[in-house]
Amino acid sequence: MRYAVIDSWVVAKRDLIHWLREPVRVFANLAYPVISVLIFGLVFGSAMNVFGGGEYIEFLLPGMFGQTIAFGVGTTLMMVSMDADRGVTDRFRASPMSQTGVVAGRSIADLVNSSLELLVLALCGLVIGWSFHDGLLNALLAFALFLWLRFALVWVGIYLGLLVKPEAAQASWMFLFPLTMFANTFVSPELMPGWLRAVSEWNPLSSTVAAARELFGNPGVGGDSWAAQHSLLLAVLWPAVFVAVFWPLSVLKYRNLSR
Amino acid sequence: MGHAVLAEGLRKRFDKKAALDGFDLAVPAGTVCGLLGPNGAGKTTAVRILATLLRLDGGHAEVAGFDVAREASQVRRQVALNGQQSTVDDVLTGKENLVMWGRLYHLSKRQASVRADELLEQFGLTDAADKRAKQYSGGMRRRLDLASSFIQRPSVLFLDEPTTGLDPRNRGEVWREVKRVVAEGTTVLLTTQYLDEADQLADQIVVLDTGRVAAQGTPDQLKSKLGGDRIEVVVRTADELPVVRDVLGRDAEVDPDGFRVSAAVTDRVAALTRVTSALAAKGVEAEDIALRRPTLDEVFLAITGHKAVDTSGVRA
Numbered sequence: 001m002r003y004a005v006i007d008s009w010v011v012a013k014r015d016l017i018h019w020l021r022e023p024v025r026v027f028a029n030l031a032y033p034v035i036s037v038l039i040f041g042l043v044f045g046s047a048m049n050v051f052g053g054g055e056y057i058e059f060l061l062p063g064m065f066g067q068t069i070a071f072g073v074g075t076t077l078m079m080v081s082m083d084a085d086r087g088v089t090d091r092f093r094a095s096p097m098s099q100t101g102v103v104a105g106r107s108i109a110d111l112v113n114s115s116l117e118l119l120v121l122a123l124c125g126l127v128i129g130w131s132f133h134d135g136l137l138n139a140l141l142a143f144a145l146f147l148w149l150r151f152a153l154v155w156v157g158i159y160l161g162l163l164v165k166p167e168a169a170q171a172s173w174m175f176l177f178p179l180t181m182f183a184n185t186f187v188s189p190e191l192m193p194g195w196l197r198a199v200s201e202w203n204p205l206s207s208t209v210a211a212a213r214e215l216f217g218n219p220g221v222g223g224d225s226w227a228a229q230h231s232l233l234l235a236v237l238w239p240a241v242f243v244a245v246f247w248p249l250s251v252l253k254y255r256n257l258s259r
Numbered sequence: 260m261g262h263a264v265l266a267e268g269l270r271k272r273f274d275k276k277a278a279l280d281g282f283d284l285a286v287p288a289g290t291v292c293g294l295l296g297p298n299g300a301g302k303t304t305a306v307r308i309l310a311t312l313l314r315l316d317g318g319h320a321e322v323a324g325f326d327v328a329r330e331a332s333q334v335r336r337q338v339a340l341n342g343q344q345s346t347v348d349d350v351l352t353g354k355e356n357l358v359m360w361g362r363l364y365h366l367s368k369r370q371a372s373v374r375a376d377e378l379l380e381q382f383g384l385t386d387a388a389d390k391r392a393k394q395y396s397g398g399m400r401r402r403l404d405l406a407s408s409f410i411q412r413p414s415v416l417f418l419d420e421p422t423t424g425l426d427p428r429n430r431g432e433v434w435r436e437v438k439r440v441v442a443e444g445t446t447v448l449l450t451t452q453y454l455d456e457a458d459q460l461a462d463q464i465v466v467l468d469t470g471r472v473a474a475q476g477t478p479d480q481l482k483s484k485l486g487g488d489r490i491e492v493v494v495r496t497a498d499e500l501p502v503v504r505d506v507l508g509r510d511a512e513v514d515p516d517g518f519r520v521s522a523a524v525t526d527r528v529a530a531l532t533r534v535t536s537a538l539a540a541k542g543v544e545a546e547d548i549a550l551r552r553p554t555l556d557e558v559f560l561a562i563t564g565h566k567a568v569d570t571s572g573v574r575a
Contacts, residue, residue, distance in 0.1 A: 095364060
């Protein structure tokens, strides 16, 4: 058990050193959400309506947090598939290190990375007019929900990363992009055509974003659907479902890795 | 302990295809065993099973005295695996790479650092210790990768195609390191497509073909299976080929494109003297006369019926 902790930390440290030494990658990761906030907030913002009223920038920021978190699955996937492809995973598996250390290290590194991204985005948002209105505790709770979703997505990323080659992992954002848009991230589902509206309302990302809007006191909360009215519950449950499904799948895949 | 690696009737199927189909292997402790075979022969599958990375479907295997199926974690404490690709982390320095592996082999921070310095010294990387691995040459990276396998002085080292993609000088460096660790008592199971590599390093060669052992023995034994030494005469013009064939005897093989005639001989030196004087008497001035043992390439071809060359055309 003690070794599981040490091993996790050693693996996490490797990834964190990568980010420190290759700041270009960190900037590239941060640039996209920051630029998006500016484009959506300042360029499209005046033309956007929030269903039920309210400032678009206030509506936008929780959505941006959500998209950044969802994109994180791409990072996990990429790192995991690269390690597997380069034989690093095999070396880990053939060594006496604790087998949970590999994946736990991955989670730690990814959560640190995502926390940093959220922080930068939040600061950026505060500068251009977003804020939270229901106290710091609720705001922190909202961020905790995002990180809970991120933690769940680590397992999705590990499973998929063990399944695909790095080339395929690189293309993952093509799928992630629409998945983060068919949600309540940028536009209220109420303004979408019927079928898409249902998809968007039930998108797990929407639950976390809606719950965060509620906790931040930002506009765009509510809606007729059951999913929209129970966003806080779903924001806790959806990630739990992901963990329950993908944790065992990842462990199984990791043990039987045979490529 | 006797055998460091022992496998009996190993079977492994992927979908419908048998990757290993009753594979046997016995490697005495402290020796190098070369596992040879074309792509898809089952070499990597065998290594992955023995390194506890893959579950076997049938048979029995012991590494360093432990059962790979039932005592996998004990096996992992005794072995090191060096795969086809480099697992060196480019962003970390040479020393950081080794310290990381030291920590994963559960050395304390201080022990890991001391061990890293020792290994850097042994593998001739002390000067590059604090450089990022990205700046290393191909041979240096391979050495660093090898060094990381030696954190705990493994009793068995699996080397899966250790010099694929290296230039001759770097290959020589890797070979030297392998010989050194064997001298220190490690048993090595080496897979390779390069026949000269097995020839250089291995005490014993096992030729795998479609998941089973097609032949085994020392490199010399395998070569002598093919009938031993040959004499080879190269001439300057095609007209001289029939003359040389008469001198070498009825079994001589003529290669008209290479202006070359060769034949099996029993007594090397006597044959050389006889052929040289006979050619001189007939007035044939040979371009080259050589005695040689068959290459492992030829052995391989004779044993399996196909060449040890993969589709990418990489050749020993």
